[in-house]
Amino acid sequence: MKKIAILGSTGSIGTQALDIVRQHPDRFSVVSLAAGRNIQLLAEQAREFRPHLISVQTKELAEKIKHELPPHTKVMWGEEGIFATATHPDTDFVISAMVGSAGLAPTLAAIEAGKTIGLANKETLVTAGHIVMRKAKEHDVSVIPIDSEHSAIYQCLQGEDRAAVRRIILTASGGSFRDLTREQLADVTVEAALSHPNWSMGAKITIDSATMMNKGLEIIEAHWLFDLPYAKIDTILHKESIIHSMVEFTDRAVMAQLGTPDMRIPIQYALSYPERVELETEPLDLVKIAKLHFAAPDFERYPCLALAYEAGQKGGTMPAVLNGANEVAVARFLRGDIPFLAIEDTIAYTMGKHRVVVDPGLEDILEADRWARQVAEEY
Numbered sequence: 001m002k003k004i005a006i007l008g009s010t011g012s013i014g015t016q017a018l019d020i021v022r023q024h025p026d027r028f029s030v031v032s033l034a035a036g037r038n039i040q041l042l043a044e045q046a047r048e049f050r051p052h053l054i055s056v057q058t059k060e061l062a063e064k065i066k067h068e069l070p071p072h073t074k075v076m077w078g079e080e081g082i083f084a085t086a087t088h089p090d091t092d093f094v095i096s097a098m099v100g101s102a103g104l105a106p107t108l109a110a111i112e113a114g115k116t117i118g119l120a121n122k123e124t125l126v127t128a129g130h131i132v133m134r135k136a137k138e139h140d141v142s143v144i145p146i147d148s149e150h151s152a153i154y155q156c157l158q159g160e161d162r163a164a165v166r167r168i169i170l171t172a173s174g175g176s177f178r179d180l181t182r183e184q185l186a187d188v189t190v191e192a193a194l195s196h197p198n199w200s201m202g203a204k205i206t207i208d209s210a211t212m213m214n215k216g217l218e219i220i221e222a223h224w225l226f227d228l229p230y231a232k233i234d235t236i237l238h239k240e241s242i243i244h245s246m247v248e249f250t251d252r253a254v255m256a257q258l259g260t261p262d263m264r265i266p267i268q269y270a271l272s273y274p275e276r277v278e279l280e281t282e283p284l285d286l287v288k289i290a291k292l293h294f295a296a297p298d299f300e301r302y303p304c305l306a307l308a309y310e311a312g313q314k315g316g317t318m319p320a321v322l323n324g325a326n327e328v329a330v331a332r333f334l335r336g337d338i339p340f341l342a343i344e345d346t347i348a349y350t351m352g353k354h355r356v357v358v359d360p361g362l363e364d365i366l367e368a369d370r371w372a373r374q375v376a377e378e379y
Contacts, residue, residue: 002028005085008097009033010041012202013120017095020268034085043068055081082106087113096121099204100327111135118270120146122221127320128365129224144270151266152244152257169246171238175210188340207330216308220319230312237295260284303344316356317368324372325350350375
């Protein structure tokens with residue numbers, strides 16, 4: 001029985017992870033759950049899965065939810081509650097699925113507590129990959145990717161010599177606006193941006209997919225997960241999202257992982273690894289699909305992808321600045337404060353103002369994140 005904690009249980013990854021627990025109650029049990037403000041859904045999850053501990057954003061929300069919980073479920077709030085969720089002594093596997101850079105500190109705490117990490121929060125590695133992966137090595141902790149692309153690469157590398165990898169190829173759907181020109185992007189609406197053609201995801205990651213920042217963040221994440229230079233990390237547009245990513249080896253053999261666009265597949269793989277177990281999902285029918293399409297990414301069409309490569313190659317605190325500025329810009333777009341194309345302008349402006357700290361500690365990263373958010377908010 002694998003005992004799990006979920007950071008971000010009411011989000012897209014969290015709810016799908018709980019669906020897997022629901023399908024396999026003999027394999028997985030829920031020890032602790034952390035969410036933000038969606039206390040109605042969290043209370044439903046607590047009553048169904050009966051965790052030892054839940055955490056919410058504020059004390060006021062904790063007071064509201066406590067009367068709706070099973071008798072043995074404790075409720076906490078704020079940073080203390082999130083850390084308690086991530087480090088609960090009965091937990092052995094932590095799904096890090098909080099949105100944005102807020103997932104960094106509790107993920108580090110879980111690593112230091114010796115928990116295996118199922119990583120769905122890409123910002124954790126984007127902002128502090130050198131610290132996170134070093135800590136994981138020090139504490140002999142496995143970091144298993146949950147993103148579909150990184151899960152695909154992780155699966156393709158099983159049993160392979162990492163030294164024989166020539167390059168990895170991340171596939172990208174192109175997002176909600178993949179068929180629009182730059183001119184047409186000027187007036188796109190929030191509602192249109194949130195309509196992803198292939199995947200069902202949260203608002204922030206859906207906008208990141210439309211700008212291709214999502215792929216940019218994944219490039220930086222892949223650099224740390226698989227210990228590869230950026231010159232060996234490529235991206236290709238693949239609108240069907242059937243091939244989730246590929247690995248090319250030194251003999252030019254290419255291995256790919258294919259499947260339907262269902263995030264429960266990589267989530268369950270991380271949870272059940274090294275085993276594979278049954279999953280109730282639509283099977284892949286290549287005859288029905290008939291054709292798969294591929295194209296090279298256009299860096300002029302998708303400037304955020306170029307900005308991510310630039311931030312990753314500069315290193316130090318620049319990826320944290322990229323991420324912080326993007327989070328603010330996306331939030332401003334979702335509020336209707338700025339147009340869609342201003343997202344990339346905000347990020348480029350903020351990066352241009354930043355002086356990189358080359359070998360940052362955690363405090364340097366947090367300060368760079370704070371600075372980037374202030375600059376991006378004022379732009």
